[in-house]
Amino acid sequence: MQVICPVCKESGELNPQHWRCECGEAWEPVDTLTFDPALIHPENYGLWRYADIFDLGFRQPRISLGAGWTPLIPAKVQGLNVYFKPEYISPTGSFKDRGTEVEINVLAEQQVETVVDDSSGNAGSSLAAYAARAGLKADIYVPHYASENKKKQIAIYGATVNSIPGVRNDAKLAAMNSVGGKKVYASHAYHPAFLLGQESIAWEVWEQMGGKAPDWFIVPVGQGVHLLGAWMGFERLRKAGLIDKTPRIVAVQPKLLNPIVRAIETNAAEVEEAVPSQPSLAEGLAIAKPVRWKRILEAIRASGGTAIDVTEDEIIEGQHELAKLGLYAEPSSAVVWGALMKIRQNADPNDVFLLPLTGSGLKGSPKI
Ligand SMILES: [Zn+2]
Structure with a gap:
């Protein structure tokens, strides 16, 4: 696969021994072609409906467990127009x-x-x-x-x-x-093909919403690969003229470990490594400084988005409120609820919010 370094612009064919650029940065997939809906294989209800857009040199995967094409569930949440995307409905229970x-x-x-x-x-x-x-x-x-x-x-x-x-x-x-x-x-934080796979959520949502994009995308951030992949996927749709604007990206982290939130709130050029005083219930978000932090800040800022942190009580409340809607998410995933409650104050009443639910509640034991 063709890869490029977003910092020093080195590019070439991915070599498994050179899992990152010489400059230390993580590789990104090269957009080898413009997103063209005619390239979608509508008969395939999974990731590989986008095989031609991935452009990896093969149309049929050697290995598939049927990832992708998760449901899009509309809901009215306290008057807000929300779509939940339960990414936990996937082969191993997470995005x-x-x-x-x-x-x-x-x-x-x-x-x-x-x-x-x-x-x-x-x-x-x-x-x-x-x-x-x-x-x-x-x-x-x-x-x-x-x-x-x-x-x-x-x-x-x-x-x-x-x-x-x-x-x-x-x-x-x-x-x-x-x-x-x-x-x-084969790090999920570094591997460019992992990032390419994450782009597909944007394309799926665009298809499932009838050729539209939401106004807001509220997403938990550990390494931030779901955030970055979705942003890159929406950007490809925008560059192809298929949507007017990329959704505003909202990164959500626990207050106990919030390096991206701190950088956004202080308008910092760099992310400082965070040191938690105690572990958060959101164990999947326990990343002191994400590998792709530069691009995460760029995605949030370029989209007109923001970053929000939530307390441990808000995480528990989020897990329970989602469950009242029949959605069972793990704490690392349920952080988005608290962020929705805060972001609504800055949103238009007609705005559409997309909340991916990144991990199954079955991964751990809920606090009842
Ligand atoms: Zn580089």
Whole structure:
């Protein structure tokens, strides 16, 4: 696949050994063609309806577990026009499958043997499942505090679970140090094919809304790959003249660990590494400084969006309020509720809000 560095503009064919640019930045997929609706395969209700737009050199994936084409559920929430997109209705119960399904096909094409990632749980589960399906070995590094349910989910797919003491970043360093030869770093934070897969949510929403885009996209941010992928996907629709404007992107983080929120609130040029005083219930968002922070800030600012943080009580309340609508999201996912309640004050009454629900409530135990 063709990749480009968004910082130094180095570009070329992706090599699995060079999982990031020499300058240290994460690769991004190159938009090799303009989004053309005629390229969609309408008979395919999954990610691969966009196979020609992915333009990876193959139309049929080697490996599929049927990710993508999640429902779009309209709801009136306190008078607001809201669409929920339960991304947890996916092969391993989180939005990560959208990226992993594209990534694993690129890795299989490159004939790697072992894939490595660090994860608080959901990305590790997703990669473990797809590796099993592809006949690859998976080596997953998790922080010691990751939930038992998530560790067990990774293990049952046959992956090696390495529980690493310390903070989340220690798991990342352990993963990076373990790769070499045909054992490659298949990081959801770094891999450009993962980002490409995430773009598909924007295209799906545009199709499901009858050729329209929402006014607001409210999304939890850990590594921020869902945010960035969606923004890039909407941008491609805008550049193709299919929508007038990209939705305003709202990044949501727990107050206990909010590096993006701080940068946006202080209009900072850089994101400073955050240090949590205690762990948040939103364990999937425990990222002190996202790998792609530069582009995340750009996406929020260019879209006219913002960043909002929520308290632990607001996270619990969000999980319960979503459940009252029949939607069971994990705490890392339920943060969007509190953000919706705050952003409504700055919104037009006719605005349309899109809230992806990124992870299943079944991933952990709710506080009742
Ligand atoms: Zn670079």
